[in-house]
Amino acid sequence: MKEHLELLTTESRNEQSMKIDTAGPTEILRIMNEEDQKVALAVKEVLPEIEAAVKFVFESFQRGGRLIYMGAGTSGRLGVLDAVECPPTFSTGTEMVQGLIAGGAGAFLKAVEGAEDSPELGVEDLKQIGLTNDDTVIGIAASGRTPYVIGALKYARSIGAKTVALSCNKDAAISKEADQSIEVIVGPEVLTGSTRLKAGTAHKMVLNMISTSSMILLGKAYENLMVDVHVSNEKLKERAIGIIQKITGVSYETALEALETSGLQAKTAIVMIKTGKTKEEAEKLLADANGYVRTAIEDVEK
Template sequence: MDQKLTLLTTESRNERTMHIDTADTAEILRVMNEEDQKVALAVQQVLPDVETAINFAFESLKNGGRLIYLGAGTSGRLGVLDAVECPPTFSTDPSLVQGIMAGGEKAFVKAVEGAEDKEELGEQDLRDIQLSSNDTVMGIAASGRTPYVIGALKYARSVGAKAVALSCNENSPISQVADLSIEVVVGPEVLTGSTRLKAATAHKMILNMISTTTMIKLGKAYENLMVDVHVSNFKLKERATNIIRKITNVSYEQAKETLELANNEVKTAIVMIKTGREYEEAKKLLEQAKGYVRTAIELSKN
């Protein structure tokens, strides 16, 4: 193994699990659970950096740019997972938050060997989506040394996009080529080097924070309810109807009827009920309010 690799926190041996191969099932589960409890505390330590990343993403999306997650292996899959959940949860266009994996889409379900080892491939994947200075790129690598991610972050900075590095090691190479580094140090894994465990959990928590908080700031929530959910099936229509009921205190029947009159647009239905306006007027209020439900309701009082 590369000597530099053995020095990484993510590759060091966990003293608590040296004899895990002889432990019974209950003991393995106990120690894994105890190690996992350290993850949230590690994330807590980097919240100021996460806040800065959210500000980058918010400014990008507000000004017509995109949030791009990019990585290899587990790191890449986590980015894709967070990205693909944005359209159904927040009614965003699929191009707005994107996940890019070394090796392409097929690498999501089957490892593509060697795809992460070339910097130029990371750059090329960003060129292929016409990366611009309005975008924010988040390069994800638990080790912090993946060439694919390094190449992508270098290219992102060269075109003026915000470049954010997310890793689990201090002073990582990807941090050196980014505008901002988030180094969430979770300590040695239960199985040495298996960063799909604590490292991946920490990264998923942070990616969830970034996308969810950014969407809240963009007006995708009212109180703590998802008011821009995409109504694409029966379950989601029921959820949307109940969201409208909780906010407006109308009957189930009125909420459902108004949702249908609003072309299944939850925000519009809420504004219709709250302001007593028809569909077109409610839509106009939301446009004036740049999509913020509270602001639209206030505007109706003028």
């Protein structure tokens, strides 16, 4: 990867921040805020590409496959962040959505120099988790040229896994190695080359969209409520009770009793209350409806 960095959009200089070193706090913040407002509009431009990625991921989940994020530095950390939020939000297993970062888990807290320059390391990391053709791999690189990600995407495609390349440069090198590219062109950074800024924000937004959309399609939401929330602490228990109340209109005490009777499964508790069924009957209704709360309730109403 010997192309000149200065030719990349992510490495070019931003005309709006050329004198930021002489600015006071108010002016610095104004410049940053104005630049950040461009991010959502840039993401809007690639919604069709994001939709294609969501379809890959949803189909992988339907086959029992996984979503694997891969990246180095900030890009890798964003993938890990999105992955670790899925279990508490959607009650997924820890294997269902995974984030791999060049240099291993320790690189999340401390940079591992040189790890991103090895395409072989990307291949090895995917082999370590037993990648299959049921999985979807999303390679993340703001520059679009990270060897670790390129190696991973090439290997993933070679075994038939679906692949997505997420970058912030046109005609990115990683785009050529993926079934679907998502190139979010946010323009030059306020601090030249600091892609943890607009590029990082854009990638966080896209990853949120991909994982959340896929989970909604899987039935992890009812209306706009997180009905598959994992009740692992008091805060999440209170959230689950509130969700049950909003959907069913019952009292706090009734919602609490149903949640505890259901084994802390908000979906089951909702179906129990809405249909008047027992825990076992509600579980069967949900199983027959492939986990979709609305379908389970409507099947009884019919």
